[in-house]
Every structure is written in C-alpha cells, then in structure tokens.
Amino acid sequence: MTVTIRRARADDADFLIELTTHEDVDPYLAARRSTTRAEILDEIARSAGEPEEYGRFVIEVDGERAGVMGFEVANRRSRIAQLGGLAVHPDFRGRHVADDAARLLQRHLLTELGYHRLQLEIYGFNQRAMRHAERSGFVKEGVKRKAYERHGDWVDGVLYGLIREDLEAPNGG
Numbered sequence: 001m002t003v004t005i006r007r008a009r010a011d012d013a014d015f016l017i018e019l020t021t022h023e024d025v026d027p028y029l030a031a032r033r034s035t036t037r038a039e040i041l042d043e044i045a046r047s048a049g050e051p052e053e054y055g056r057f058v059i060e061v062d063g064e065r066a067g068v069m070g071f072e073v074a075n076r077r078s079r080i081a082q083l084g085g086l087a088v089h090p091d092f093r094g095r096h097v098a099d100d101a102a103r104l105l106q107r108h109l110l111t112e113l114g115y116h117r118l119q120l121e122i123y124g125f126n127q128r129a130m131r132h133a134e135r136s137g138f139v140k141e142g143v144k145r146k147a148y149e150r151h152g153d154w155v156d157g158v159l160y161g162l163i164r165e166d167l168e169a170p171n172g173g
Contacts, residue, residue: 001061003100005108008044008056008068015058015065016040024090027151028126033085043070052113059088059101066092069105071118079116081109086129102136110164117163123148124156133160137167 008016017040020029034040047056053076059067067088074082083105088098109115120138122129134140138160146154 001095001097003066003097003104004060004063005057005069005101005104006060007047007051008058010041010044012058012065013037013040013044016056016068019068019087019089020085022090025087028123028129029087030084056085057101057105059097061092061095061097065089066097067101069098069101071105071109074119079114081113081115081118083118083120086132096135098132099136102132106137106162106167110167115164117161119159119161121157121159123150124158125150130158138162139166 014037017035017037019025020033021035034043043054043056046054047070053073054071056068056070058065059069067086069083069086071081071083074080086098086102088101106118109118118138119141120133121144122133124143130140139162141159141161144157144159147157148155
C-alpha cells in the first residue's frame with residue numbers, strides 16, 4: 001500500500017464534498033468549514049495560488065482518492081502552520097493511512113516550506129483523532145475546556161503541537 005498526498009484540484013471537488021458530508025465523517029469535523037461546491041473550489045484555488053500559506057491536499061492510496069487534509073499559516077513571523085480538516089474515507093480506515101499522510105505533510109511543511117511549528121486542535125470526544133495525532137508525532141499541549149458547542153453539548157478542544165526538532169528526533173515522525 002502506497003500513501004501519497006497531492007494538492008487538491010478542481011476535479012476533486014465532488015469527492016471532497018462527498019467525503020466531508022459522509023455520516024461517519026461529518027460529526028468529527030469542524031462545524032465551521034466549507035461545505036458547498038463553490039466554497040471548496042475557492043479553497044482549491046487558494047491552495048494553488050498561495051502554496052506556502054495555504055493548502056488543501058488529497059490523500060491517495062495506490063492512486064485512489066482516500067482522504068483530505070489541509071493547513072493554513074497561523075503566524076508568518078514565527079513560521080507556525082495550523083493543520084486541520086483531516087478526513088479519511090471509512091473504506092480506508094484501519095490501515096493507518098492518516099498517519100502516513102500526516103508524516104508526508106509534516107515533512108513538506110517543516111522541510112520544504114520551512115515552517116518551525118505545526119499545531120492542531122481536536123474535539124475532546126474524538127478519541128480516534130487524538131490517538132492518530134500522538135501516533136504521528138504530535139505532543140498534547142493542553143485542553144481548552146468546554147470551548148465549543150457541538151452536537152448540543154459543550155466540548156473541549158485538545159491542543160497538539162509538533163516542532164521541527166520533534167521530526168528530527170530519532171523516534172520522531
């Protein structure tokens with residue numbers, strides 16, 4: 001099994017909509033996100049036009065679309081990227097596709113684009129995503145208690161970070 005990532009293209013829009021609205025994916029993604037074809041196409045265009053500051057990537061397994069993930073510059077001066085929107089189609093789960101894809105994105109951002117720090121936030125109820133973050137090298141840095149209203153309840157936001165040194169460590173990424 002070969003996992004690769006590439007920048008999303010306009011012909012990926014329908015796949016991205018189908019994936020992010022899937023009943024087994026949607027509840028775990030940010031409530032505030034692009035959901036229409038026009039919004040997704042805008043994100044794809046921005047990814048192509050601002051490749052060092054914004055990215056929407058398609059995850060492929062043996063050439064077949066399997067997921068999506070992205071990043072956005074959070075702090076230009078300190079070279080911090082905010083990661084988010086990771087979703088893997090249920091048909092590809094259980095094979096650590098997200099872990100392999102995350103490591104590819106980490107290397108791209110830290111080594112090719114020169115970011116110093118990568119950060120992400122996960123809903124406190126998303127145990128699967130937290131296990132993934134830790135498997136792929138992120139360090140849990142804290143919890144924003146009852147920060148978001150989601151599915152009728154207040155939920156925590158769990159904060160993770162990864163710095164260049166983590167990736168370079170013998171056991172890193």
